[in-house]
Amino acid sequence: MGRIDPHSFTESSEPATRHIGLALYLDFPSSTIVGSALFTLDTPHTGPFSLDTRGLTIHSVLSPETQTPIPFSLSAAHPISGSQLSLTLSNHTSFLISYTTSPSSSALQWLLPPQTLAKSHPFVYTQCHPIHARSVFPCQDTPAVRIRYSALLNIPSHLSAVMAARHLHRRQPREGDLPSAASWCSPGRVVEEFLMDQPVPPYLFAFAVGGLGNRKVGPRTRLYAEDVPALLDSAAAEFAGTEEMIREGESLFGPYEWERFDLLVLPPSFPYAGMENPRMVFLTPTVVKGDATGTHVVAHELAHSWTGNLITNKTNEHFWLNEGFTTYAERRIVEAVQGEQRATLNIGIGWRGLNEDVERFKDNLEFTKLKNNQEGIDPDDVYSRVPYEKGFQFLWRIERQVGRPSFDEFLKKYIATFKFKSIDTETFIDFLKANIPGIENQVDLVLWTEGTGIPPDAYEPDSSSYKMIVSLANEFINGRMPREDEVADWQGQEWELYLDNLPKSIEASQVIALDSRYKLSESKDYAVKVSFLQRAISCGCRDYYNEVEKTLKEVGMRRYLRLLYTALVKGSGKEDDKVFAKRIFSEARECYHPIAQGVVEAIFAKHL
Numbered sequence: 083m084g085r086i087d088p089h090s091f092t093e094s095s096e097p098a099t100r101h102i103g104l105a106l107y108l109d110f111p112s113s114t115i116v117g118s119a120l121f122t123l124d125t126p127h128t129g130p131f132s133l134d135t136r137g138l139t140i141h142s143v144l145s146p147e148t149q150t151p152i153p154f155s156l157s158a159a160h161p162i163s164g165s166q167l168s169l170t171l172s173n174h175t176s177f178l179i180s181y182t183t184s185p186s187s188s189a190l191q192w193l194l195p196p197q198t199l200a201k202s203h204p205f206v207y208t209q210c211h212p213i214h215a216r217s218v219f220p221c222q223d224t225p226a227v228r229i230r231y232s233a234l235l236n237i238p239s240h241l242s243a244v245m246a247a248r249h250l251h252r253r254q255p256r257e258g259d260l261p262s263a264a265s266w267c268s269p270g271r272v273v274e275e276f277l278m279d280q281p282v283p284p285y286l287f288a289f290a291v292g293g294l295g296n297r298k299v300g301p302r303t304r305l306y307a308e309d310v311p312a313l314l315d316s317a318a319a320e321f322a323g324t325e326e327m328i329r330e331g332e333s334l335f336g337p338y339e340w341e342r343f344d345l346l347v348l349p350p351s352f353p354y355a356g357m358e359n360p361r362m363v364f365l366t367p368t369v370v371k372g373d374a375t376g377t378h379v380v381a382h383e384l385a386h387s388w389t390g391n392l393i394t395n396k397t398n399e400h401f402w403l404n405e406g407f408t409t410y411a412e413r414r415i416v417e418a419v420q421g422e423q424r425a426t427l428n429i430g431i432g433w434r435g436l437n438e439d440v441e442r443f444k445d446n447l448e449f450t451k452l453k454n455n456q457e458g459i460d461p462d463d464v465y466s467r468v469p470y471e472k473g474f475q476f477l478w479r480i481e482r483q484v485g486r487p488s489f490d491e492f493l494k495k496y497i498a499t500f501k502f503k504s505i506d507t508e509t510f511i512d513f514l515k516a517n518i519p520g521i522e523n524q525v526d527l528v529l530w531t532e533g534t535g536i537p538p539d540a541y542e543p544d545s546s547s548y549k550m551i552v553s554l555a556n557e558f559i560n561g562r563m564p565r566e567d568e569v570a571d572w573q574g575q576e577w578e579l580y581l582d583n584l585p586k587s588i589e590a591s592q593v594i595a596l597d598s599r600y601k602l603s604e605s606k607d608y609a610v611k612v613s614f615l616q617r618a619i620s621c622g623c624r625d626y627y628n629e630v631e632k633t634l635k636e637v638g639m640r641r642y643l644r645l646l647y648t649a650l651v652k653g654s655g656k657e658d659d660k661v662f663a664k665r666i667f668s669e670a671r672e673c674y675h676p677i678a679q680g681v682v683e684a685i686f687a688k689h690l
Contacts, residue, residue, distance in 0.1 A: 105259050128173050134164060229281060233278075244294065252272055282391065297318035300325035327419055334414055340387055365383075382412040401461075430579050438467075507531055638673060651686065660690060664686070
């Protein structure tokens with residue numbers, strides 16, 4: 083029958099996994115997990131059955147009722163998909179797999195105490211999106227298959243665990259929790275027990291273990307981070323308005339289905355701004371800016387509670403269904419809570435980013451399409467703002483055509499119809515045409531979803547504040563810096579938009595003068611700092627290379643790494659900059675998550 087996903091070995095003729103019971107022994111000295119996974123399938127199955135793995139050592143596969151072996155084989159590793167675990171089932175509904183992860187698991191980052199903020203305890207966390215869950219446990223690692231799971235995490239007793247699931251108990255280990263681990267009941271260990279009883283795609287499996295503290299933020303939200311009081315207090319203050327955003331989300335999109343909306347601020351190596359894991363959103367510490375402007379990231383991850391977590395793209399070829407919808411929903415929440423001007427600034431920054439990434443893919447326009455072909459493509463390699471911002475522009479175009487009240491009604495019906503399901507672009511288009519009759523005659527749906535580049539009816543923001551900032555940036559080429567009275571009310575997003583729109587042909591002396599007045603290289607907002615440093619590199623202003631090195635060694639967010647390393651090895655064109663970039667990466671590499679390491683290595687492979 084064939085595979086259901088170009089990034090998975092899952093076959094359409096095989097039943098879906100209904101539930102996985104995981105028991106995981108986290109061994110910090112070896113940076114590995116000894117695990118067992120008890121699978122329950124939707125229906126009994128006889129014949130071949132395929133699972134995705136990456137870097138896993140499979141010790142045994144057993145029938146849980148009889149403890150008899152089930153034949154299995156593991157294919158050679160594919161560079162993108164990993165290894166196919168093939169089982170031969172005989173009317174089985176369940177089976178038990180015992181395995182060990184690799185120290186180089188692509189989803190796991192194991193941090194030694196010196197690599198953490200508190201520098202007192204080790205730390206480990208997962209990042210399973212888009213296809214990295216298979217490096218933590220065997221699974222049908224495709225968003226087309228939604229699973230429920232339970233998990234026992236056996237950890238050192240001086241550490242704590244959090245998970246994108248309901249926490250049930252913290253207890254002593256018991257014999258039989260994990261039969262394959264002789265050290266399961268060792269002294270100084272505890273078990274944290276979790277349950278996710280709502281079906282989620284495997285990429286939303288997430289946990290973190292370390293020396294954690296917490297602060298209450300709202301009735302449904304608790305803030306977790308390393309147990310550093312200053313970080314906990316500042317993050318709790320930054321996200322104090324979370325409950326208001328949840329309520330606005332509910333009014334716009336329907337009930338919040340996940341009970342809790344807790345937040346975890348991770349160590350600086352976390353490769354994304356945020357990850358929408360249900361019940362426990364993961365965040366980079368760079369969103370804690372001290373002025374509440376980082377809340378748009380939380381708004382984005384919150385919006386995923388409806389668009390992405392409730393309704394999921396069936397494969398990564400339809401990723402825009404997650405991110406385009408969520409970017410639209412995020413901006414509606416920001417508009418309701420922080421005002422239309424703040425939402426417009428977000429749209430403006432996104433518009434600039436969309437244009438940059440369309441230019442980035444000018445030699446491979448396939449990845450400027452919303453619905454694209456990713457056969458043989460690593461989704462990490464083509465990750466960009468296109469599905470976010472072009473997807474947003476598509477939905478915004480429909481809203482302008484039918485009016486906001488009608489579009490709001492459509493959105494609520496869409497979410498209610500497809501919640502807890504995974505769909506593709508065709509399913510969305512069919513639902514759109516059925517519920518907004520004639521829309522295909524008013525908006526070119528094929529051009530928007532299957533066409534390359536930016537459609538002509540996309541829309542640059544048209545507010546006075548947005549136009550003023552872009553105009554000020556364009557005047558910089560003539561030596562006109564913004565006056566202090568013009569920027570008195572600016573926060574990070576205004577500066578980010580300004581810097582992103584500066585002309586490319588600016589002189590080093592102009593960059594130095596701008597920084598002398600506004601201290602942008604010292605900004606605590608990394609979006610501002612990185613945008614400034616990017617421009618300093620491009621005009622050969624070596625005065626800031628110490629700050630570039632410091633930034634690349636203290637932050638592991640993949641977007642910032644991509645911007646700065648690309649500027650060094652491509653933008654400046656100087657051999658000294660390439661040597662500088664390679665030295666920094668060799669010294670900082672182990673502090674980056676494996677996903678971020680791959681981003682930098684891909685930049686070097688392309689440009690060095």
